[in-house]
Amino acid sequence: MEEKSMSDIIEQYLKSVLGESPTVEIRRSEIADHFDVVPSQINYVIKTRFTPQRGYLVESKRGGGGYIRIERVSLLDDVDILDTLLKGIGDLLTERDATAMIQTLYQEKVVTKREGNLMLMMIDEQTLAMSDRYARQRLRAHVMKMLLNRLRYEG
Template identity: 50%
Template sequence: MQNRNISDIIEHYLKDILADSQQIEIKRSEVAEHFNCVPSQINYVIKTRFTIPNGYIVQSKRGGGGYIRIAKINLIDDTDILDELTAYIGSSISATRGFQVVQSLYEEKLLTQKEANLILTTIDRGTLAFSEKKLEDAVRARILINILERLRCAD
């Protein structure tokens, strides 16, 4: 254990508790006291180790009755597809290429036909009828990238 720093130890401790349930609720000050560290160390561990891409969602309430709630979420099995598509989209994408992205998601069974059609309507040229094509392509890219981020987490 001598090669592990306090952040690793706190992370392991919280993950051990989470192994028994889908969600935990902790008091930052109590955990900090348990490890004889400052409460900001607990914040650091939670912000860097318990993120959505790592399979966790965090909620907190500040104040006297405050808490930090950490819940496990299910990530889709193959995030490589989403990473490739995110890189492909970049900061700008045409309507034609946007259609191809949605088609790929549908073919990979990450979207139902209804979901794919709703997304296609959202990113369509007629919907994003900006006077500047560059702006239209940038907004389309943002929409698609946000959808991909949501797909990383399954209900």
């Protein structure tokens, strides 16, 4: 049996708090106290697991009355989904982030399972067999941008 990391546990907890409601407001310090971790661990989970690529918008307000608002977004149509994902791609793209984007495309029924699997193969570390990690991430970002832009014009 695979043991879950603390980040996985915190992510699962936050998703359960979110439940069926589209938005939840949390206090970073309260969640950190609940799991006996430092607040930066909560920041890490939110930054890496609750991204637009995964269908979430996050708003953070720091200070005494600070909070983090996590909102699950349901994009209106394929173009909105593609635009949101495109905005999330910079010059470099990790395999993990690209995989999350492809999973979102599949969950939103923009691509079929077969198409998603082909896309996953295209961005795989072994497919982009380059010794320079940054060159690999640059190429992956370029490939994902090209794929997403092509999907915008396919009917």
